[in-house]
Amino acid sequence: MSELNLVLLGPPGSGKGTQGERLQEDFRLPYYATGDILRAAVRDGTDLGGEAKEYMDRGDLVPDTVMVGLIAEPVSRSEAADGFILDGFPRTTAQAEALDTKMEELDRALSAAILIEVSDDEVVRRLGGRRTCIKEGHIFHIEFDPPKNDDICDICGARLEIRDDDKPEVIRNRLETYHEKTEPLVSYYERSGILRRVDGSRDPDDVNDRIRAMLATLRMEEEL
Numbered sequence: 001m002s003e004l005n006l007v008l009l010g011p012p013g014s015g016k017g018t019q020g021e022r023l024q025e026d027f028r029l030p031y032y033a034t035g036d037i038l039r040a041a042v043r044d045g046t047d048l049g050g051e052a053k054e055y056m057d058r059g060d061l062v063p064d065t066v067m068v069g070l071i072a073e074p075v076s077r078s079e080a081a082d083g084f085i086l087d088g089f090p091r092t093t094a095q096a097e098a099l100d101t102k103m104e105e106l107d108r109a110l111s112a113a114i115l116i117e118v119s120d121d122e123v124v125r126r127l128g129g130r131r132t133c134i135k136e137g138h139i140f141h142i143e144f145d146p147p148k149n150d151d152i153c154d155i156c157g158a159r160l161e162i163r164d165d166d167k168p169e170v171i172r173n174r175l176e177t178y179h180e181k182t183e184p185l186v187s188y189y190e191r192s193g194i195l196r197r198v199d200g201s202r203d204p205d206d207v208n209d210r211i212r213a214m215l216a217t218l219r220m221e222e223e224l
């Protein structure tokens with residue numbers, strides 16, 4: 001069986017995490033979300049984790065070399081021998097290049113960079129509709145999962161509010177940053193011929209079907 005070494009790309013609210021978890025089940029591949037890896041390395045006090053912590057404690061970004069080292073560790077594990085799903089890394093072209101170099105060292109290569117595409121308006125609709133209760137953090141959505149009474153939590157009766165992160169202007173800002181950082185990455189993977197675009201505006205089952213179909217095609221092509 002050929003390896004499935006996957007990178008997931010997509011804006012906040014694209015359902016990237018959901019799709020990553022589904023793919024993890026579908027293909028029995030480890031799913032590595034960068035934030036989790038970073039936190040685990042810091043918690044376990046590994047050399048790289050310690051190094052990363054120094055930067056984070058200073059409020060600095062963890063440099064690419066440290067990030068690549070952190071990602072290289074799980075990717076080299078035996079559980080990832082048949083492939084892996086990376087989410088949240090790479091974030092920049094420099095990181096993508098470093099990842100390619102690392103993969104070459106391991107005598108492997110990325111199979112696909114899957115871009116889950118969702119329009120900015122749809123992201124604002126998805127994230128901006130969230131209402132969070134101030135007491136327990138229960139989450140509702142004015143469109144997809146509305147509370148019985150406006151502004152009141154069905155579960156604990158507390159008031160519902162729009163978290164700062166879910167305010168349209170904040171979402172737009174995050175999207176701007178996302179486009180700025182991710183577009184060069186998209187071009188990078190387009191040039192290397194492994195970019196696969198998936199329409200993320202459909203419902204999660206449909207998106208999952210399309211990704212699986214795309215990966216099945218990819219494997220067939222490899223076998224030819």
Ligand SMILES: [Zn+2]
Nearest residue numbers: 133138153156
């Ligand atoms: Zn509540």
